[in-house]
Amino acid sequence: MQQTKVKPIDCLHFINGQFVPSLDGKTFDNINPATEEKLGTVAEGGAAEIELAVQAARKALNGPWKKMTANERIAILRKVGDLILERKEELSVLESLDTGKPTWLSGSIDIPRAAYNFHFFSDYIRTITNEATQMDDVAINYAIRRPVGVIGLINPWNLPLLLMTWKLAPALAAGNTVVMKPAELTPMTATVMAEICRDAGVPDGVVNLVHGFGPNSAGAALTEHPDVNAISFTGETTTGKIIMAAAAKSLKRLSYELGGKNPNVIFADSNLDEVIETTLKSSFINQGEVCLCGSRIYVERSAYEAFLDKFVAKTKELVVGDPFDAKTKVGALISEEHYERVTGYIKLAVEEGGTILHGGKRPAGLEKGYYLEPTIITGLTRDCRVVKEEIFGPVVTVIPFDTEEEVLEQINDTHYGLSASVWTNDLRRAHRVAGQIEAGIVWVNTWFLRDLRTPFGGMKQSGIGREGGVHSFEFYSELTNICIKL
Ligand SMILES: NC(=O)c1ccc[n+]([C@@H]2O[C@H](COP(=O)([O-])OP(=O)(O)OC[C@H]3O[C@@H](n4cnc5c(N)ncnc54)[C@H](O)[C@@H]3O)[C@@H](O)[C@H]2O)c1
Numbered sequence: 044m045q046q047t048k049v050k051p052i053d054c055l056h057f058i059n060g061q062f063v064p065s066l067d068g069k070t071f072d073n074i075n076p077a078t079e080e081k082l083g084t085v086a087e088g089g090a091a092e093i094e095l096a097v098q099a100a101r102k103a104l105n106g107p108w109k110k111m112t113a114n115e116r117i118a119i120l121r122k123v124g125d126l127i128l129e130r131k132e133e134l135s136v137l138e139s140l141d142t143g144k145p146t147w148l149s150g151s152i153d154i155p156r157a158a159y160n161f162h163f164f165s166d167y168i169r170t171i172t173n174e175a176t177q178m179d180d181v182a183i184n185y186a187i188r189r190p191v192g193v194i195g196l197i198n199p200w201n202l203p204l205l206l207m208t209w210k211l212a213p214a215l216a217a218g219n220t221v222v223m224k225p226a227e228l229t230p231m232t233a234t235v236m237a238e239i240c241r242d243a244g245v246p247d248g249v250v251n252l253v254h255g256f257g258p259n260s261a262g263a264a265l266t267e268h269p270d271v272n273a274i275s276f277t278g279e280t281t282t283g284k285i286i287m288a289a290a291a292k293s294l295k296r297l298s299y300e301l302g303g304k305n306p307n308v309i310f311a312d313s314n315l316d317e318v319i320e321t322t323l324k325s326s327f328i329n330q331g332e333v334c335l336c337g338s339r340i341y342v343e344r345s346a347y348e349a350f351l352d353k354f355v356a357k358t359k360e361l362v363v364g365d366p367f368d369a370k371t372k373v374g375a376l377i378s379e380e381h382y383e384r385v386t387g388y389i390k391l392a393v394e395e396g397g398t399i400l401h402g403g404k405r406p407a408g409l410e411k412g413y414y415l416e417p418t419i420i421t422g423l424t425r426d427c428r429v430v431k432e433e434i435f436g437p438v439v440t441v442i443p444f445d446t447e448e449e450v451l452e453q454i455n456d457t458h459y460g461l462s463a464s465v466w467t468n469d470l471r472r473a474h475r476v477a478g479q480i481e482a483g484i485v486w487v488n489t490w491f492l493r494d495l496r497t498p499f500g501g502m503k504q505s506g507i508g509r510e511g512g513v514h515s516f517e518f519y520s521e522l523t524n525i526c527i528k529l
């Protein structure tokens with residue numbers, strides 16, 4: 044394990060502008076997935092801490108934050124983005140210590156995107172206009188926009204700071220106050236994020252942070268709290284169902300980014316070298332722990348063998364290991380529990396009749412840490428659990444197909460609908476196929492190319508609503524239509 048001058052931090056809650064322990068002093072250990080060693084302790088929050096955070100957020104709604112002009116708020120949000128960039132190296136190391144992802148990845152994607160989320164939304168808020176409607180010479184209608192109120196932001200562990208800021212920036216830009224609940228497995232960058240908001244001039248109580256778990260802990264308390272107006276949640280579909288029930292009692296507004304089992308469809312006319320270069324990323328980047336990963340690969344039969352030969356050869360070159368080694372392409376999975384879950388699916392694949400063409404094992408010489416070889420599985424059919432269920436690890440299945448109709452029917456036969464990639468140089472086929480895929484996001488001849496003005500989210504059981512550009516402001520603000528009789 045390569046050393047770094049940035050040291051891990053103990054994590055306290057951030058409530059009403061102060062870092063505080065839990066009222067009962069409870070803490071839990073934060074573990075480094077790459078070494079299985081303790082990084083530090085985290086304050087374990089529950090209903091009592093959520094109550095204090097929601098009270099602070101409610102009070103701050105009518106404090107200086109509300110009285111600020113849009114320009115004053117925008118200046119603070121831009122400063123938040125600037126401070127994230129100033130602390131990029133520190134945040135990148137903390138993110139990699141928490142998640143096991145390589146530092147080149149946290150330093151090139153996670154942290155720069157976190158800053159950009161703030162810079163983008165602080166610019167974008169200036170473009171938001173409201174509608175006016177003339178009713179002949181009888182009346183004039185105009186809409187005004189106001190914050191929703193106190194918003195709970197609940198986040199997963201795979202892209203901790205990227206995803207927390209993806210919610211936090213527009214929520215603040217729209218004038219709301221928030222209670223952040225980061226994943227219990229990745230507390231450190233959220234803790235620094237609270238400090239950065241304070242240092243940038245965000246008034247006390249506007250941004251609050253409570254650490255803890257989901258069920259019977261801070262997460263559940265946040266979703267049940269009657270004075271929380273909305274929840275933006277990113278996580279597993281199963282968790283989304285539980286949260287919806289909890290939020291129903293106070294009819295909270297919900298924005299959901301949930302699970303996926305995303306197809307990557309490769310037609311024989313595509314450029315195989317280009318396909319392979321991107322498919323290595325869409326299969327294994329971030330240890331395959333990205334909701335958008337193309338974990339179901341479908342290849343037109345005439346290109347199937349050629350694809351497999353090249354894909355396996357290139358996958359074999361991927362270095363698995365120390366997140367602090369620049370050569371590492373695949374780091375450690377997030378936790379022992381997740382490691383068991385992912386390796387369980389690899390065992391199941393063999394039971395279901397699959398062939399492990401590459402990977403499937405702990406890499407030699409890496410006895411400590413949750414390391415797993417990138418894994419390619421063939422020989423499975425559409426009704427296999429490994430083809431249908433989200434694994435959320437460096438595991439892909441590869442299935443041949445013969446016709447467009449056949450592959451479209453297969454890829455849509457799922458309760459997920461988050462994203463897809465399509466590879467072809469046939470322009471009409473690209474548009475034809477992309478338009479028939481039941482997903483919120485379809486990439487053609489690329490993957491994870493992101494314009495933050497576009498609608499981001501899933502359909503079916505991959506999400507509710509869209510965030511990004513104006514869509515974020517549709518969720519993070521309320522409209523009132525005022526009708527003036529002439
Ligand atoms: N669609 C997207 O944009 C997107 C992005 C990233 C991850 N994900 C999904 O997230 C999952 C992996 O993340 P995860 O394991 O952290 O998900 P998870 O659902 O286990 O946990 C997500 C967050 O919810 C909290 N939580 C858990 N149970 C809760 C409850 N009952 N009430 C309130 N909060 C609760 C957790 O503490 C955590 O902060 C995968 O399914 C992945 O597809 C989706």
Ligand SMILES: N/C(=C\C=C\C=O)C(=O)O
Pocket residue numbers: 201202206209332333334335493499
């Ligand atoms: N929400 C985004 C990415 C989600 C990745 C899921 O793991 C984004 O790029 O805005």
